[in-house]
Amino acid sequence: MQVHLNTIHKQFGSLVANDEISIQFEPGRIYGLLGENGAGKSTLMKILSGYQQPDRGEIALNGVVQHFATPRQALAAGVGMLYQEPLDVPVFTVLENFLLGRADDGQRPQQSAKALAQLAGRYGFQVDPHEHTRELSMGERQQLELLRLLAGGAEVLILDEPTTGISAEQKDLLFASMRTLAREEGKTLILVSHKLDEVQELCDYAYVLRKGRLVGGKQLPCPNQELVDLMFDELAPRPARQTAPGDVLLDLQHVSARTPRLELEPVSLHVQAGQVLGLAGLEGSGQELLLRACAGLLPLSGGSLRLAGEPQPDWDYPRARQHGVAYLAAGRLEEGLIAGLTLTEHMALVSNAHGLLVDWLQNRQLAAQHISTYQVVGQPESYIENLSGGNQQRFLFAMLPQNLKLILMEHPTRGLDIRSTDWIWEQLDRRRADGTAIIFLSADLDEIAARSDQIAVFSGGRLLRSVPAAETTADELGHLIGGAL
Ligand SMILES: Nc1ncnc2c1ncn2[C@@H]1O[C@H](COP(=O)(O)OP(=O)(O)OP(=O)(O)O)[C@@H](O)[C@H]1O
Ligand SMILES: [Mg+2]
Numbered sequence: 009m010q011v012h013l014n015t016i017h018k019q020f021g022s023l024v025a026n027d028e029i030s031i032q033f034e035p036g037r038i039y040g041l042l043g044e045n046g047a048g049k050s051t052l053m054k055i056l057s058g059y060q061q062p063d064r065g066e067i068a069l070n071g072v073v074q075h076f077a078t079p080r081q082a083l084a085a086g087v088g089m090l091y092q093e094p095l096d097v098p099v100f101t102v103l104e105n106f107l108l109g110r111a112d113d114g115q116r117p118q119q120s121a122k123a124l125a126q127l128a129g130r131y132g133f134q135v136d137p138h139e140h141t142r143e144l145s146m147g148e149r150q151q152l153e154l155l156r157l158l159a160g161g162a163e164v165l166i167l168d169e170p171t172t173g174i175s176a177e178q179k180d181l182l183f184a185s186m187r188t189l190a191r192e193e194g195k196t197l198i199l200v201s202h203k204l205d206e207v208q209e210l211c212d213y214a215y216v217l218r219k220g221r222l223v224g225g226k227q228l229p230c231p232n233q234e235l236v237d238l239m240f241d242e243l244a245p246r247p248a249r250q251t252a253p254g255d256v257l258l259d260l261q262h263v264s265a266r267t268p269r270l271e272l273e274p275v276s277l278h279v280q281a282g283q284v285l286g287l288a289g290l291e292g293s294g295q296e297l298l299l300r301a302c303a304g305l306l307p308l309s310g311g312s313l314r315l316a317g318e319p320q321p322d323w324d325y326p327r328a329r330q331h332g333v334a335y336l337a338a339g340r341l342e343e344g345l346i347a348g349l350t351l352t353e354h355m356a357l358v359s360n361a362h363g364l365l366v367d368w369l370q371n372r373q374l375a376a377q378h379i380s381t382y383q384v385v386g387q388p389e390s391y392i393e394n395l396s397g398g399n400q401q402r403f404l405f406a407m408l409p410q411n412l413k414l415i416l417m418e419h420p421t422r423g424l425d426i427r428s429t430d431w432i433w434e435q436l437d438r439r440r441a442d443g444t445a446i447i448f449l450s451a452d453l454d455e456i457a458a459r460s461d462q463i464a465v466f467s468g469g470r471l472l473r474s475v476p477a478a479e480t481t482a483d484e485l486g487h488l489i490g491g492a493l
Pocket of ligand 1: 020023024025043044045046047048049050051052385386394395396397398399423
């Protein structure tokens, strides 16, 4: 199906998110849509998929002008979108989610389950119709949503940053299915992504947005630098890192922890002041448990933890905070930030002021100050969910207190563009120089290899090994966590 967007314009107040964008997508091809955080990619795709309406401009499918008031109308016309944040309903089963929003076609549940299994099989996806969606990994939820769109008749498929938060294997499977959909089934595919290597690997052509405007397009593959030049004004070179780690800050001896799904076998590790410890492993290999145990969010089921030499037998989250340990969760809008609250209201939540009266003026000023220091695109009055993904992450960093001893982070730069990623690590390096230790986990092995001093590799709930970053590479890590020892 051919898609033609004609002078699409969308403003939020005075902010122009899409500035007269005209762009065309052909069937049987895979397109990359690139641009820095806040460039307007998600907005344009939400308009194409009926989730938002343009102020002006036209959408035409195979030459026929369309008006979508809802995503359901868009899907009925053949356009489906996987959103940046999953929209499924966690308490529903896989089958219930699959049937969500579809006209009752008179099929009995058993037939629907069979249809789901058949469709899943075609793309190598494994879904159990009766499992609860909340038990699924991010990648599995995404597969389910993709199947729902296909069953709903999608000819145009939009995927907004689909590889953030899924395992390497799930990514390979997703890309293989995207190739099948375009090459064999003639569908039109659009991939929104910050990962240039992924776009080069998968896409035939890339469009680049910058500050709401379409600034160019490139036949792929092409040198990465050409895309970067289109996306950014200029990138500062990455400063070299210098570390002289201090005393042992956090010392774990035979620490174990468990959730209903996974048990972490005893781990002994330490991190020194000013040091960065990277935790590598496929999603659900135990590194998340360790990080949460360090944050006091998950009780230790065995072993001991010392902070700056002091034994901490009753380690919990309030105690961790008291001792200058901060934790940044991966699910930005699920754990770190609260949808429905403005930036000013978030400041009020984290401010140290006690008492009944909130000083709104002061919190507004604080929010404004963070917006300017952390270069967040937004206003103190903006609702957090209306910030672009990258800007949400910047604001989350802005809210971290100063003078921390230890920062624990899950996927610190997930969804961030190259510039914001470098910027975040620069902020962290500054804190490191003051003796703050950092432990982080990431699905991005390049990030782990490049930013860590020491790397701990996890698999199946076990610490496989701990190596100095200088003695390994992202490639080697990939083999290690994949089980090819
Ligand atoms: N509902 C909304 N209300 C107000 N502003 C919005 C809304 N949705 C988006 N914006 C703003 O429009 C701009 C474009 O946002 P958009 O989400 O399209 O960017 P993006 O290119 O997808 O960025 P990212 O890479 O960070 O996901 C941003 O400045 C964002 O804050
Ligand atoms: Mg986006």
